[in-house]
Amino acid sequence: xxxxxxxxxxxxxxxxxxxxxxxxxxxxxxxxxxxxxxxxxxxxxxxxxxxxxxxxxxxxxxxxxxxxxxxxxxxxxxxxxxxxxxxxxxxxxxxxxxxxxxxxxxxxxxxxxxxxxxxxxxxxxxxxxxxxxxxxxxxxxxxxxxxxxxxxxxxxxxxxxxxxxxxxxx
Amino acid sequence: xxxxxxxxxxxxxxxxxxxxxxxxxxxxxxxxxxxxxxxxxxxxxxxxxxxxxxxxxxxxxxxxxxxxxxxxxxxxxxxxxxxxxxxxxxxxxxxxxxxxxxxxxxxxxxxxxxxxxxxxxxxxxxxxxxxxxxxxxxxxxxxxxxxxxxxxxxxxxxxxxxxxxxxxxxxxxxxxxxxxxxxxxxxxxxxxxxxxxxxxxxxxxxxxxxxxxxxxxxxxxxxxxxxxxxxxxxxxxxxxxxxxxxxxxxxxxxxxxxxxxxxxxxxxxxxxxxxxxxxxxxxxxxxxxxxxxxxxxxxxxxxxxxxxxxxxxxxxxxxxxxxxxxxxxxxxxxxxxxxxxxxxxxxxxxxxxxxxxxxxxxxxxxxxxxxxxxxxxxxxxxxxxxxxxxxxxxxxxxxxxxxxxxxxxxxxxxxxxxxxxxxxxxxxxxxxxxxxxxxxxxxxxxxxxxxxxxxxxxxxxxxxxxxxxxxxxxxxxxxxxxxxxxxxxxxxxxxxxxxxxxxxxxxxxxxxxxxxxxxxxxxxxxxxxxxxxxxxxxxxxxxxxxxxxxxxxxxxxxxxxxxxxxxxxxxxxxxxxxxxxxxxxxxxxxxxxxxxxxxxxxxxxxxxxxxxxxxxxxxxxxxxxxxxxxxxxxxxxxxxxxxxxxxxxxxxxxxxxxxxxxxxxxxxxxxxxxxxxxxxxxxxxxxxxxxxxxxxxxxxxx
Numbered sequence: 018x019x020x021x022x023x024x025x026x027x028x029x030x031x032x033x034x035x036x037x038x039x040x041x042x043x044x045x046x047x048x049x050x051x052x053x054x055x056x057x058x059x060x061x062x063x064x065x066x067x068x069x070x071x072x073x074x075x076x077x078x079x080x081x082x083x084x085x086x087x088x089x090x091x092x093x094x095x096x097x098x099x100x101x102x103x104x105x106x107x108x109x110x111x112x113x114x115x116x117x118x119x120x121x122x123x124x125x126x127x128x129x130x131x132x133x134x135x136x137x138x139x140x141x142x143x144x145x146x147x148x149x150x151x152x153x154x155x156x157x158x159x160x161x162x163x164x165x166x167x168x169x170x171x172x173x174x175x176x177x178x179x180x181x182x183x184x185x186x187x
Numbered sequence: 188x189x190x191x192x193x194x195x196x197x198x199x200x201x202x203x204x205x206x207x208x209x210x211x212x213x214x215x216x217x218x219x220x221x222x223x224x225x226x227x228x229x230x231x232x233x234x235x236x237x238x239x240x241x242x243x244x245x246x247x248x249x250x251x252x253x254x255x256x257x258x259x260x261x262x263x264x265x266x267x268x269x270x271x272x273x274x275x276x277x278x279x280x281x282x283x284x285x286x287x288x289x290x291x292x293x294x295x296x297x298x299x300x301x302x303x304x305x306x307x308x309x310x311x312x313x314x315x316x317x318x319x320x321x322x323x324x325x326x327x328x329x330x331x332x333x334x335x336x337x338x339x340x341x342x343x344x345x346x347x348x349x350x351x352x353x354x355x356x357x358x359x360x361x362x363x364x365x366x367x368x369x370x371x372x373x374x375x376x377x378x379x380x381x382x383x384x385x386x387x388x389x390x391x392x393x394x395x396x397x398x399x400x401x402x403x404x405x406x407x408x409x410x411x412x413x414x415x416x417x418x419x420x421x422x423x424x425x426x427x428x429x430x431x432x433x434x435x436x437x438x439x440x441x442x443x444x445x446x447x448x449x450x451x452x453x454x455x456x457x458x459x460x461x462x463x464x465x466x467x468x469x470x471x472x473x474x475x476x477x478x479x480x481x482x483x484x485x486x487x488x489x490x491x492x493x494x495x496x497x498x499x500x501x502x503x504x505x506x507x508x509x510x511x512x513x514x515x516x517x518x519x520x521x522x523x524x525x526x527x528x529x530x531x532x533x534x535x536x537x538x539x540x541x542x543x544x545x546x547x548x549x550x551x552x553x554x555x556x557x558x559x560x561x562x563x564x565x566x567x568x569x570x571x572x573x574x575x576x577x578x579x580x581x582x583x584x585x586x587x588x589x590x591x592x593x594x595x596x597x598x599x600x601x602x603x604x605x606x607x608x609x610x611x612x613x614x615x616x617x618x619x620x621x622x623x624x625x626x627x628x629x630x631x632x633x634x635x636x637x638x639x640x641x642x643x644x645x646x647x648x649x650x651x652x653x654x655x656x657x658x659x660x661x662x663x664x665x666x667x668x669x670x671x672x673x674x675x676x677x678x679x680x681x682x683x684x685x686x687x688x689x690x691x692x693x694x695x696x697x698x699x700x701x702x703x704x705x706x707x708x709x710x711x712x713x714x715x716x717x718x719x720x721x722x723x724x725x726x727x728x729x730x731x732x733x734x735x736x737x738x739x740x741x742x743x744x745x746x747x748x749x750x751x752x753x754x755x756x757x758x759x760x761x762x763x764x765x766x767x768x769x770x771x772x773x774x775x776x777x778x779x780x781x782x783x784x785x786x787x788x789x790x791x792x793x794x795x796x797x798x799x800x801x802x803x804x805x806x807x808x809x810x811x812x813x814x815x816x817x818x819x820x821x822x823x824x825x826x827x828x829x830x831x832x833x834x835x836x837x838x839x840x841x842x843x844x845x846x847x848x849x850x851x852x853x854x855x856x857x858x859x860x861x862x863x864x865x866x867x868x869x870x871x872x873x874x875x876x877x878x879x880x881x882x883x884x885x886x887x888x889x
Contacts, residue, residue: 019261019486023434028424029260030299037371038356042395043340044500046480051357055369103359103371109370131430133438149261150438151488152464152481153448178448182465185478 035123055123063095079140091118195256206309207843225729246310264737265374266486270704278631291398324795368422380531428766460740466493500667504535622804638810703821796861857887
């Protein structure tokens with residue numbers, strides 16, 4: 018979350034993060050943490066409901082769905098349409114647009130004014146959350162995950178070295 | 188108030204007066220020269236507390252909770268700590284101006300809410316809790332949620348529910364109303380348990396499951412102020428001077444100095460930057476084998492806590508997991524540490540204290556109707572019931588079963604005060620003379636074997652509390668565990684000493700700073716080691732708030748030539764976030780200034796060099812470890828560097844006096860009294876501190 022807002026917005030603010038990590042310290046493993054990233058749906062409801070075509074596939078970045086903030090009217094239809102909880106698009110008042118509501122959504126770091134790498138992000142580049150994660154808990158894949166349920170997105174990525182550290186790898 | 192836009196800061200500090208229930212704002216810029224954390228806290232305390240001789244329970248005592256410019260940022264193991272200061276109630280002969288510190292997500296959340304710190308003064312007329320939602324700050328009575336009397340976990344959960352209202356965690360919520368923005372996060376709550384409410388001097392503050400500010404008795408200070416909890420939820424942004432540089436620094440640190448799962452150099456947790464993410468639990472019967480994950484404070488690359496499939500002992504580490512050492516099973520010991528967190532008790536004092544009580548019981552001294560009349564049911568020793576009775580006895584000041592009894596009342600005052608009341612400190616065989624009661628500094632419990640780890644011994648006795656600073660601990664743990672369990676050495680003693688001392692500016696290159704031989708115990712070199720450690724920790728660790736378990740990064744098996752990132756990394760992160768142009772040495776120098784300010788406060792409280800002494804047994808009894816195994820540290824033998832045995836020795840009182848003189852001279856203080864001097868203070872731009880010392884007849888000569 019910290020890396021996400023840093024490269025996209027140039028600030029630290031978990032509420033602006035395109036990935037949300039929600040924790041409950043009193044809960045038992047594995048229900049103590051949920052990791053909710055945009056699923057880059059095959060048939061994205063958020064795109065189809067956008068009344069201004071502000072949210073659409075960007076051919077320049079491998080067709081990742083991106084938001085054109087000059088077109089976004091902050092109506093929140095994409096947020097309502099997102100089938101996941103919490104909704105992956107995030108509406109925030111935007112200083113650059115007179116504090117009007119503008120939506121953010123994971124773009125695989127395509128539109129990142131503060132990207133650290135000269136080659137930039139997007140599907141062909143580097144994503145901040147993937148690069149910064151110290152335990153390789155998130156990976157980018159070009160294979161289309163199973164779309165039904167969580168199976169395709171909540172994946173056990175623990176390799177054999179996790180066992181060396183005393184963690185069951187499932 | 189117009190809030191100045193500052194990189195790394197929110198620009199304002201919240202000041203809460205509990206007596207009149209008013210909140211005001213201090214501009215952060217007023218204290219920015221201290222950078223953050225401890226430096227700011229000491230400076231604010233000095234300004235606000237006119238009479239430094241007051242007791243910790245005096246309503247005029249001011250408690251500060253300070254963040255750092257790095258709090259809530261991507262800095263690895265440097266984004267999560269909160270520094271707490273004020274006059275404590277745990278130490279003897281008086282409660283020194285002291286500090287504690289905890290991790291988790293409180294400091295970051297406070298900054299997202301728009302605050303760089305909180306200053307608490309006064310005393311409420313009834314139990315209250317503070318509800319911070321962005322800029323909206325509300326002091327609420329505990330009665331509405333029936334919070335007073337709850338344990339720390341129950342208190343936090345009740346507050347979470349209240350703040351969410353009819354919204355559900357797991358989804359976006361708007362805790363500060365529609366205009367306040369949205370978050371998926373729970374409020375960060377810092378709370379006291381029954382121990383704090385009942386003014387136990389070993390009461391602490393707990394956040395989430397096991398982030399505790401244990402030292403100083405700040406739980407009791409809050410209890411005396413009738414402050415049950417502070418809750419904060421924030422939805423704002425922290426400005427970063429150079430976001431790209433911050434991200435690059437993080438990835439540079441990860442690539443060059445952090446553990447790699449595909450190239451593990453060690454499989455155990457170590458108290459340093461390179462450690463893999465393994466829970467730092469110390470249970471006698473080993474690590475829990477149930478499913479678990481490593482859990483990190485916000486921003487940390489290498490979590491040192493665990494969360495478990497059975498939900499027992501979540502997030503607990505260190506002393507909390509040592510408490511009740513001889514529990515009948517691992518699960519009982521794990522449940523016992525949960526009790527400490529829920530009732531809000533200092534784990535170090537409870538660990539050593541429980542062993543002391545057991546010793547007294549085994550000796551026939553303590554028990555029902557015995558010399559020390561004790562209601563604890565030792566037939567239950569090893570079962571959870573025993574630990575629960577002990578914890579409750581201290582938290583509620585009774586017999587632990589709900590009945591009046593002076594035993595709990597005695598212990599709630601701390602184990603040393605209790606022992607004194609029981610007559611156990613009298614005579615040639617008093618428990619602090621024999622070492623039966625292992626509380627060697629200012630009435631506070633033992634941590635490391637400080638007759639070996641000299642940085643620990645001197646840093647603690649020349650300060651205010653168990654320093655709990657592990658910067659040099661690998662010098663003991665690595666060679667000791669190499670001999671004991673065959674863990675590979677980081678390097679030869681000579682190599683390791685070179686790598687460490689090369690980074691210790693401005694004393695770099697003085698290898699003998701890390702000669703822990705008996706011959707070198709009182710030398711100028713060791714005085715420099717202690718000096719460097721005081722300055723480094725006061726600034727980089729307690730003001731900028733790099734985590735004690737991960738910094739400094741002296742020796743690193745991933746680094747080039749095993750050389751870690753300390754010296755380069757700390758200013759790299761600070762400057763990327765703030766835009767300042769701090770060098771590592773600038774930080775050490777500011778640490779010196781903060782250390783001098785703290786020392787001036789202790790002097791105003793009444794400290795004189797004659798008071799600065801260990802408990803008697805440190806001068807007469809040879810050092811040892813509880814399990815009898817030897818310890819090894821770097822030292823010179825016949826002019827050559829070796830890992831030498833450092834147990835079996837004690838301090839010499841006269842030579843310690845000589846050491847104090849060397850140390851005071853190095854600080855530029857009056858060697859006859861230990862008081863600060865005007866010349867030194869003015870050289871640090873602390874002339875106003877010299878004025879106050881002069882007014883109170885406590886300014887040193889020279």
